[in-house]
Amino acid sequence: xxxxxxxxxxxxxxxxxxxxxxxxxxxxxxxxxxxxxxxxxxxxxxxxxxxxxxxxxxxxxxxxxxxxxxxxxxxxxxxxxxxxxxxxxxxxxxxxxx
Amino acid sequence: xxxxxxxxxxxxxxxxxxxxxxxxxxxxxxxxxxxxxxxxxxxxxxxxxxxxxxxxxxxxxxxxxxxxxxxxxxxxxxxxxxxxxxxxxxxxxxxxxxxxxxxxxxxxxxxxxxxxxxxxxxxxxxxxxxxxxxxxxxxxxxxxxxxxxxxxxxxxxxxxxxxxxxxxxxxxxxxxxxxxxxxxxxxxxxxxxxxxxxxxxxxxxxxxxxxxxxxxxxxxxxxxxxxxxxxxxxxxxxxxxxxxxxxxxxxxxxxxxxxxxxxxxxxxxxxxxxxxxxxxxxxxxxxxxxxxxxxxxxxxxxxxxxxxxxxxxxxxxxxxxxxxxxxxxxxxxxxxxxxxxxxxxxxxxxxxxxxxxxxxxxxxxxxxxxxxxxxxxxxxxxxxxxxxxxxxxxxxxxxxxxxxxxxxxxxxxxxxxxxxxxxxxxxxxxxxxxxxxxxxxxxxxxxxxxxxxxxxxxxxxxxx
Numbered sequence: 129x130x131x132x133x134x135x136x137x138x139x140x141x142x143x144x145x146x147x148x149x150x151x152x153x154x155x156x157x158x159x160x161x162x163x164x165x166x167x168x169x170x171x172x173x174x175x176x177x178x179x180x181x182x183x184x185x186x187x188x189x190x191x192x193x194x195x196x197x198x199x200x201x202x203x204x205x206x207x208x209x210x211x212x213x214x215x216x217x218x219x220x221x222x223x224x225x226x
Numbered sequence: 227x228x229x230x231x232x233x234x235x236x237x238x239x240x241x242x243x244x245x246x247x248x249x250x251x252x253x254x255x256x257x258x259x260x261x262x263x264x265x266x267x268x269x270x271x272x273x274x275x276x277x278x279x280x281x282x283x284x285x286x287x288x289x290x291x292x293x294x295x296x297x298x299x300x301x302x303x304x305x306x307x308x309x310x311x312x313x314x315x316x317x318x319x320x321x322x323x324x325x326x327x328x329x330x331x332x333x334x335x336x337x338x339x340x341x342x343x344x345x346x347x348x349x350x351x352x353x354x355x356x357x358x359x360x361x362x363x364x365x366x367x368x369x370x371x372x373x374x375x376x377x378x379x380x381x382x383x384x385x386x387x388x389x390x391x392x393x394x395x396x397x398x399x400x401x402x403x404x405x406x407x408x409x410x411x412x413x414x415x416x417x418x419x420x421x422x423x424x425x426x427x428x429x430x431x432x433x434x435x436x437x438x439x440x441x442x443x444x445x446x447x448x449x450x451x452x453x454x455x456x457x458x459x460x461x462x463x464x465x466x467x468x469x470x471x472x473x474x475x476x477x478x479x480x481x482x483x484x485x486x487x488x489x490x491x492x493x494x495x496x497x498x499x500x501x502x503x504x505x506x507x508x509x510x511x512x513x514x515x516x517x518x519x520x521x522x523x524x525x526x527x528x529x530x531x532x533x534x535x536x537x538x539x540x541x542x543x544x545x546x547x548x549x550x551x552x553x554x555x556x557x558x559x560x561x562x563x564x565x566x567x568x569x570x571x572x573x574x575x576x577x578x579x580x581x582x583x584x585x586x587x588x589x590x591x592x593x594x595x596x597x598x599x600x601x602x603x604x605x606x607x608x609x610x611x612x613x614x615x616x617x618x619x620x621x622x623x624x625x626x627x628x629x630x631x632x633x634x635x636x637x638x639x640x641x642x643x644x645x646x647x648x649x650x651x652x653x654x655x656x657x658x659x660x661x662x663x664x665x666x667x668x669x670x671x672x673x674x675x676x677x678x679x680x681x682x683x684x685x686x687x688x689x690x
Contacts, residue, residue, distance in 0.1 A: 150240030
């Protein structure tokens with residue numbers, strides 16, 4: 129893990145920034161939210177991918193690419209969370225009272 | 227928190243560029259990650275003794291292929307590769323180096339080329355043996371055809387190094403180890419090489435034994451050439467040591483009384499057994515020839531030349547089998563020198579005197595038995611007697627004054643008779659000769675000194 133972070137820190141930082149931007153925008157966008165019925169299949173997919181990565185059953189380069197994908201998702205999600213939270217505060221403070 | 231959960235439903239559009247990022251990152255970094263991990267894995271096993279190492283990375287997985295020299299080494303290498311930071315899995319294709327049974331190693335020399343082949347237990351041992359070979363035989367091509375195998379006997383390296391040292395003493399040949407036995411074959415470069423190798427093999431490490439030492443040596447040659455024109459006896463070739471050298475020279479100077487002995491002999495080990503017992507009688511035969519050559523090659527004696535008269539040639543041929551050690555092969559090509567022109571009695575007397583002025587007839591101390599060193603002289607005396615067939619000859623024996631007169635008288639008579647008998651055996655008519663003993667009554671020098679006594683002990687010829 130430490131090796132992966134050290135080797136790909138630039139891409140992980142980019143993912144974090146991308147996530148931050150996405151989170152910042154998500155608070156005010158009028159785009160449609162992900163339908164709730166997708167949540168469970170996506171969660172299952174995520175769990176399966178994480179399980180597959182942890183059990184190291186995917187060999188060679190495909191295994192490495194899977195690890196990299198999941199690893200880049202982590203800063204993306206963190207960035208989204210930070211971005212949305214900050215934007216949420218900003219929106220609350222600037223909203224007209226009453 | 228509820229807001230965060232609500233907002234998270236709208237984070238999905240960013241996944242599209244994220245996947246794009248991932249694709250680019252994977253495209254760019256895969257080869258770099260693989261090269262980095264393969265390099266680090268190779269460095270991790272650098273200090274482990276392995277053969278045929280091949281390390282390749284597939285993503286973060288390492289394909290590890292190698293031959294190890296022990297199970298511990300193989301296990302240690304696997305752990306070292308697996309412990310490299312970033313490596314996910316190790317695909318183990320390693321195995322142990324095959325075990326050789328029997329463990330065979332050899333070094334073969336073809337004059338200007340040495341080939342090391344067979345098995346070595348470790349790469350470092352292989353390298354050391356090559357170094358030893360380069361060091362021992364400089365300027366010669368060394369070819370490495372050694373493989374690696376387990377199962378080497380204890381102290382293999384020391385034994386192999388010792389054998390490489392021996393191959394420098396060979397002109398061509400092979401030294402080999404099979405488990406704990408060694409074998410050698412070929413031709414030694416020099417006389418004594420075979421013996422030097424046999425001595426060196428005593429230093430083989432404990433546990434090793436010599437199965438076969440078939441190293442041959444160049445022929446051990448001794449030559450003597452009697453040249454009647456230059457009046458020389460030229461000795462060349464080899465003698466085993468200084469002591470035998472002195473014996474051969476001493477014997478030559480006694481037997482070849484009129485020739486100058488030219489000594490070109492060298493000392494070398496490697497002489498066949500019984501060397502001196504064959505060379506001395508062979509020189510005795512040569513001394514009886516007017517001209518001739520003696521060649522001793524290993525255990526083979528070849529004598530050729532001209533005897534002084536017919537009976538001498540017959541005597542030489544008859545005596546050959548019993549005069550030489552058994553196991554020695556003797557061939558003699560003896561012809562007879564053409565008879566010299568007859569001379570009158572006075573010339574005959576002069577010839578006798580000339581011969582006896584150079585040396586004298588020797589007998590065993592205190593006895594009337596002719597010394598074999600005097601055979602050459604006796605043959606020359608016989609030849610002289612043959613040149614004056616009508617002359618009567620008195621053979622006079624004399625002694626020094628040591629001992630009783632009666633005993634000296636008897637000894638002088640018996641010694642004169644012994645010479646007469648030799649002449650008769652040579653085919654001369656007995657009635658031409660008279661053997662007379664004078665005891666010590668006719669000294670030619672003072673009997674007070676050893677030198678004078680030696681001069682007084684003599685045989686004289688008086689032609690009438």
